[in-house]
Amino acid sequence: MSFPNSFRAARWLRTTNLVLQALLFLSFFAGLNYLATQLDFGRFDLTRLRQHSLSEETRGYLDRLKQPVRVIVTLPEKSDDANLTQAFVDVSELLREYVYATETPTPTRPATARISVDYIDVYQRPADAAQYELQKDTVLFLSGDRRREVSLGELYKFKDKQREAFLGEQAFTAAILDVSSTEQKKIYFLTGHGEADPLSTTPRGLSELYANLRAKNYAINTIDLARAGKIPDQPGEKPDLIISAGATSRYEPFEQELLRKYLSENAGRLMVFVGPGLNPTGLEDLFYDWGLIADDVWIFDNSPGAQTDTGALILSGYWPHEITKLLIESNEFLAFGSARSIRPHPGAVPDPSRSVSKLVGASVTAWGERSYTRGPPQFSPGDLRGTKDNEIALVAAAERLAAKDNLPFSVPVGRLVAFGSADFINNANLFQRGNSILFISALNWLVDRDTQLSVPPRKIDKFQLSLSRQELVRLRYSLLFGLPAAAAFLGIIVYWTRRR
Amino acid sequence: MRHFLTILSHEIRMLLVNPSTYIAGVLFLIVMGFMFTGMLEEYSSAPQEISPASYFFGVFPLPVLFMIPLLTMKSISEERRNGTLETLLTTPVTTFEVILGKFGAAYFLYILLWASTTAFFYLLHRFAGDFDTGPLIGGYLFIAVSGLFFIATGIFASSLSRNQAVSGILCFTMLFILLLGMHFVGGLETLKNPALAPIKTAVEYAQVLQHLGDFSRGIVDVRQLLFYVSGSVLCLLFSILGVEAKLIHS
Numbered sequence: 001m002s003f004p005n006s007f008r009a010a011r012w013l014r015t016t017n018l019v020l021q022a023l024l025f026l027s028f029f030a031g032l033n034y035l036a037t038q039l040d041f042g043r044f045d046l047t048r049l050r051q052h053s054l055s056e057e058t059r060g061y062l063d064r065l066k067q068p069v070r071v072i073v074t075l076p077e078k079s080d081d082a083n084l085t086q087a088f089v090d091v092s093e094l095l096r097e098y099v100y101a102t103e104t105p106t107p108t109r110p111a112t113a114r115i116s117v118d119y120i121d122v123y124q125r126p127a128d129a130a131q132y133e134l135q136k137d138t139v140l141f142l143s144g145d146r147r148r149e150v151s152l153g154e155l156y157k158f159k160d161k162q163r164e165a166f167l168g169e170q171a172f173t174a175a176i177l178d179v180s181s182t183e184q185k186k187i188y189f190l191t192g193h194g195e196a197d198p199l200s201t202t203p204r205g206l207s208e209l210y211a212n213l214r215a216k217n218y219a220i221n222t223i224d225l226a227r228a229g230k231i232p233d234q235p236g237e238k239p240d241l242i243i244s245a246g247a248t249s250r251y252e253p254f255e256q257e258l259l260r261k262y263l264s265e266n267a268g269r270l271m272v273f274v275g276p277g278l279n280p281t282g283l284e285d286l287f288y289d290w291g292l293i294a295d296d297v298w299i300f301d302n303s304p305g306a307q308t309d310t311g312a313l314i315l316s317g318y319w320p321h322e323i324t325k326l327l328i329e330s331n332e333f334l335a336f337g338s339a340r341s342i343r344p345h346p347g348a349v350p351d352p353s354r355s356v357s358k359l360v361g362a363s364v365t366a367w368g369e370r371s372y373t374r375g376p377p378q379f380s381p382g383d384l385r386g387t388k389d390n391e392i393a394l395v396a397a398a399e400r401l402a403a404k405d406n407l408p409f410s411v412p413v414g415r416l417v418a419f420g421s422a423d424f425i426n427n428a429n430l431f432q433r434g435n436s437i438l439f440i441s442a443l444n445w446l447v448d449r450d451t452q453l454s455v456p457p458r459k460i461d462k463f464q465l466s467l468s469r470q471e472l473v474r475l476r477y478s479l480l481f482g483l484p485a486a487a488a489f490l491g492i493i494v495y496w497t498r499r500r
Numbered sequence: 501m502r503h504f505l506t507i508l509s510h511e512i513r514m515l516l517v518n519p520s521t522y523i524a525g526v527l528f529l530i531v532m533g534f535m536f537t538g539m540l541e542e543y544s545s546a547p548q549e550i551s552p553a554s555y556f557f558g559v560f561p562l563p564v565l566f567m568i569p570l571l572t573m574k575s576i577s578e579e580r581r582n583g584t585l586e587t588l589l590t591t592p593v594t595t596f597e598v599i600l601g602k603f604g605a606a607y608f609l610y611i612l613l614w615a616s617t618t619a620f621f622y623l624l625h626r627f628a629g630d631f632d633t634g635p636l637i638g639g640y641l642f643i644a645v646s647g648l649f650f651i652a653t654g655i656f657a658s659s660l661s662r663n664q665a666v667s668g669i670l671c672f673t674m675l676f677i678l679l680l681g682m683h684f685v686g687g688l689e690t691l692k693n694p695a696l697a698p699i700k701t702a703v704e705y706a707q708v709l710q711h712l713g714d715f716s717r718g719i720v721d722v723r724q725l726l727f728y729v730s731g732s733v734l735c736l737l738f739s740i741l742g743v744e745a746k747l748i749h750s
Binding site: 011014015018021022025026029032033036037041042043044045046047048052086089093096100460461462463464465466467471472474475476478479480483484487488490491492494495498 | 516517519521522523525526527529530533534536537540543544546547548549550551552616619620623624627628631632633634635637638701705710713714717718719720721722723726727730731733734737738741744745748749
């Protein structure tokens with residue numbers, strides 16, 4: 001028998017046929033699953049409150065994403081701190097939903113506009129950490145040359161020092177919008193009056209604050225109003241916020257007028273840090289116009305526990321406001337250096353469009369020393385003193401609202417936050433206690449950052465067994481012995497029946 | 501397909517009358533019960549943010565790695581070792597029907613064992629009250645769907661060798677690669693190379709532990725369902741081809 005007609009040839013022919021079939025099935029499997037990655041088959045959330053689904057608002061924004069966004073998480077997967085471990089779980093699970101939502105292109109989103117996530121341990125990968133200027137325990141969003149960091153503190157809402165809600169979706173959506181938009185918010189620091197330098201790395205400098213603002217995707221500039229003669233008003237140059245950080249000499253009247261016009265006519269936002277000792281500040285008329293007064297006093301408090309070991313004032317009295325919300329929730333106090341009083345002006349002309357709020361108050365034992373240049377501090381008649389219901393305010397906010405185009409709601413047309421201390425944001429103090437929280441909260445309120453999002457926080461549900469010891473023991477025995485015994489009993493019955 | 505139900509019912513009947521099935525069931529329930537009571541200790545000592553279902557299904561790889569090889573290792577191997585497979589195939593029964601029947605029986609027992617653990621949650625509900633059933637449904641759905649793939653992998657391993665022990669070890673290895681190997685490979689720095697992006701995507705797509713995480717949170721992804729169903733079909737087809745190849749060369 002010739003080889004082609006032999007059994008051996010037939011066997012190998014059939015074997016080849018089987019191998020080819022196997023390859024065909026394998027390619028079919030690969031092709032089908034590849035297609036699955038390119039198409040949106042659906043992802044369903046079976047939980048009662050759909051707690052793992054992205055909100056419609058976030059989905060809407062992601063559908064219009066125009067460029068890729070890279071997310072770098074530096075939270076540790078495992079940590080001795082249970083809160084950090086839980087934060088990693090919450091963040092990674094949420095980011096998975098973002099990745100999934102951008103995996104398949106839509107008519108409004110190009111295929112390249114995806115969200116990708118990397119997890120980097122800053123200690124194990126120092127080169128990457130240096131390349132991306134990574135901080136530990138943060139979530140960094142990158143798109144093109146824009147970046148924004150979301151810190152751990154921004155991810156949770158606290159109540160009685162317990163995590164009450166997860167704010168990740170709001171923070172992440174805001175960060176994605178921020179880095180993927182072509183517009184970058186601009187902050188101008190005023191110079192020329194001895195203000196703290198944003199680039200200075202000295203203890204009095206603001207380089208830490210500068211780095212923090214850059215990480216949050218703000219463009220930082222400086223401006224000397226005396227030299228510039230005007231506040232930039234061209235698109236792309238117009239400031240979203242002006243900061244005066246601890247001037248040591250007074251502002252000229254025309255500079256004050258520039259700031260007043262910027263606030264009132266251009267819906268400007270101003271942050272003023274004015275410590276004690278400067279009188280006049282040159283901003284008295286501006287403050288008066290906005291219903292505030294910066295008293296020429298120096299706040300002292302000699303009660304026990306009112307000062308840190310470095311002599312900074314401990315402040316924990318907050319009036320409810322969007323700016324103080326996080327401080328109240330986290331029950332964190334502030335550590336101010338030298339401070340003066342900033343409060344609503346008692347003689348301000350009433351203005352229905354203006355609202356003034358006290359934010360941070362000193363304790364009832366504190367007083368505002370008027371003769372602080374003469375002798376040691378001691379309360380004397382004529383000094384400023386708070387009461388139990390009316391503490392001395394050290395930080396205050398003012399805003400003007402106006403109706404817009406006959407709409408049933410008002411929009412802010414100018415906002416100002418004045419702080420009676422400039423020390424707490426410098427390099428030496430920014431990360432003391434709740435100082436950075438106050439600054440960032442005020443900043444967010446002033447520039448409306450993230451407030452346009454109405455993504456609801458995710459309530460953190462905790463499950464606990466509230467069983468008595470006896471019930472727990474009963475449950476344990478039911479589980480360990482009851483069910484296996486039932487299975488064994490069934491087996492014995494079958495065995496017995498078969499034997500008979 | 502006419503004979504599939506005949507083979508399936510016979511295989512299931514053989515399983516149900518076999519004492520080793522009940523021994524396996526008792527041992528499985530003891531192990532899972534032990535894990536579940538450990539979980540209860542955690543929940544009774546302090547409030548936990550993770551749902552009981554997520555916690556419970558977190559231990560899923562451990563029983564699966566041992567249970568699947570034990571359930572499937574003898575399905576084809578034993579038939580081949582005893583020489584009954586060739587005899588069976590001389591009857592008007594196709595290889596496809598035999599493989600599917602064996603697979604169906606093993607899958608039935610797998611589901612039966614896992615279904616018995618629903619009693620844990622019933623008891624928990626009785627003792628501790630209400631909890632979100634979404635993760636519970638998701639978790640059991642994952643067990644049901646991934647079970648198709650894992651059991652099919654076991655059948656495929658069983659079709660490759662006459663020796664039950666070899667089949668069992670082969671199945672364990674395949675499942676280990678699928679469950680934990682992919683997770684390990686996914687974390688390799690090498691895959692971060694842009695040139696290896698398609699491999700990285702494929703590895704990320706096949707992350708069983710990540711799928712488990714999603715399902716046990718109550719999230720059902722249809723693509724993941726497709727992965728397991730298509731994977732099980734592929735393994736069964738490979739099993740058929742494997743058996744036929746052996747028959748050709750025997």
